[in-house]
Amino acid sequence: MSHTIEVPINYQKNYTIHIGNDIWDHIIEFSSDSYAQRLAFVVIDEQVHRLHFDKISRELGSYFDRVETYVVPEGEQSKNSRQWQRIVDFILKNGAERGTPLFAIGGGVTGDLAGFAASSALRGIPLIHLPTTLLAMVDSSIGGKTGINHDVGKNLIGAFYQPDAVFADTQFLGTLDRGEWINGLSEVLKYGAIRAPEIFDTAASLIEDPGFKPTEAWAELIAQSAEIKVRVVEKDTLEAGTRAFLNYGHTFGHALEKRSGYGNISHGQAVFIGMIAATYASVKLGADIESARFEPFKSLYPIQLQELVPERSALITAMKTDKKVQDGQIRLILLDDWGSPYIYPCEGTQLIEDAWSHAYEKFS
Numbered sequence: 078m079s080h081t082i083e084v085p086i087n088y089q090k091n092y093t094i095h096i097g098n099d100i101w102d103h104i105i106e107f108s109s110d111s112y113a114q115r116l117a118f119v120v121i122d123e124q125v126h127r128l129h130f131d132k133i134s135r136e137l138g139s140y141f142d143r144v145e146t147y148v149v150p151e152g153e154q155s156k157n158s159r160q161w162q163r164i165v166d167f168i169l170k171n172g173a174e175r176g177t178p179l180f181a182i183g184g185g186v187t188g189d190l191a192g193f194a195a196s197s198a199l200r201g202i203p204l205i206h207l208p209t210t211l212l213a214m215v216d217s218s219i220g221g222k223t224g225i226n227h228d229v230g231k232n233l234i235g236a237f238y239q240p241d242a243v244f245a246d247t248q249f250l251g252t253l254d255r256g257e258w259i260n261g262l263s264e265v266l267k268y269g270a271i272r273a274p275e276i277f278d279t280a281a282s283l284i285e286d287p288g289f290k291p292t293e294a295w296a297e298l299i300a301q302s303a304e305i306k307v308r309v310v311e312k313d314t315l316e317a318g319t320r321a322f323l324n325y326g327h328t329f330g331h332a333l334e335k336r337s338g339y340g341n342i343s344h345g346q347a348v349f350i351g352m353i354a355a356t357y358a359s360v361k362l363g364a365d366i367e368s369a370r371f372e373p374f375k376s377l378y379p380i381q382l383q384e385l386v387p388e389r390s391a392l393i394t395a396m397k398t399d400k401k402v403q404d405g406q407i408r409l410i411l412l413d414d415w416g417s418p419y420i421y422p423c424e425g426t427q428l429i430e431d432a433w434s435h436a437y438e439k440f441s
């Protein structure tokens with residue numbers, strides 16, 4: 078079975094997200110309906126290339142006469158201007174026209190990098206995302222943000238650029254590491270917190286049975302998560318306001334990633350702890366919610382906060398210098414209730430200090 082979500086975009090083309098197991102028939106049908114050119118570019122993550130390229134090449138070769146492939150070295154360090162330049166060179170030197178499609182196949186790193194190259198070569202060539210990690214399926218392939226990192230910070234260069242389509246083929250998840258599943262799970266739980274609390278129960282039962290295996294039940298949860306992101310983004314495509322709800326737990330989480338030295342904690346782990354801190358702060362401000370909702374997942378995130386960041390004050394400093402700070406105020410995303418987020422500009426730092434203390438107790 079496959080799921081589809083229509084994505085309306087103001088002033089730009091609409092597109093569809095397809096989610097399902099082995100959906101190559103849809104990809105090929107879409108390609109033959111959309112692209113007269115029989116040349117296609119593939120920009121693909123190194124691991125996905127190693128594990129899946131035979132099939133990808135066979136499938137795309139059933140429609141395209143020529144498929145030119147660029148392999149992106151694995152990891153966040155590839156999201157840089159050198160890789161971007163190389164991909165643009167690869168596109169231009171291989172005879173790209175304005176209508177030549179580019180398939181970005183990989184996790185968020187490949188999607189962001191290849192998406193930015195597609196947005197800039199020839200002022201934009203058609204982009205199709207094939208996300209291959211859980212995080213990319215529920216988050217990074219949706220919403221049109223593309224880009225690369227700069228020495229000054231992450232994701233500081235980029236463009237809003239919408240794809241022609243997204244195909245999330247859950248078959249790819251069959252080769253994904255457990256750690257990467259858990260990384261994406263944090264974002265799924267975030268959708269539970271900000272929109273659909275029943276996701277907590279569904280996810281808790283899926284990690285028990287079947288575990289991290291791409292079944293139809295996982296495809297449904299991915300589709301539900303993707304739809305929540307679509308609905309939040311469609312109200313705020315260029316991130317003027319409510320799109321910030323997607324940052325639930327992230328202001329705390331980013332500080333943790335920064336202060337522990339990137340690489341010592343995964344983004345997903347940091348966001349999970351950040352959501353527990355944000356839930357505590359929400360309760361302190363009067364919300365009648367229980368952070369016990371996160372309990373069934375806690376053992377997946379075995380972190381010792383005191384070891385990771387001994388100086389708690391460093392976390393507050395990091396939060397104050399976050400790029401999302403406005404007029405010197407830290408803006409937290411908090412909950413009135415499960416499924417009901419709001420933006421809270423903090424006057425002082427007491428609430429944040431208390432929230433960190435709670436997180437340190439939980440992760441000790």
Ligand SMILES: NC(=O)c1ccc[n+]([C@@H]2O[C@H](COP(=O)([O-])OP(=O)(O)OC[C@H]3O[C@@H](n4cnc5c(N)ncnc54)[C@H](O)[C@@H]3O)[C@@H](O)[C@H]2O)c1
Nearest residue numbers: 124151184185186187209210212213216217222249252253
């Ligand atoms: N554009 C957005 O809106 C947005 C949103 C969230 C995150 N992001 C970005 O996404 C990036 C993180 O994405 P990610 O977590 O997918 O990381 P990633 O792209 O680095 O992929 C994680 C790991 O999984 C491997 N991999 C990918 N697919 C696989 C598969 N099917 N089987 C086996 N291994 C596979 C990769 O080689 C890599 O080692 C960050 O750069 C972040 O900034 C962007």
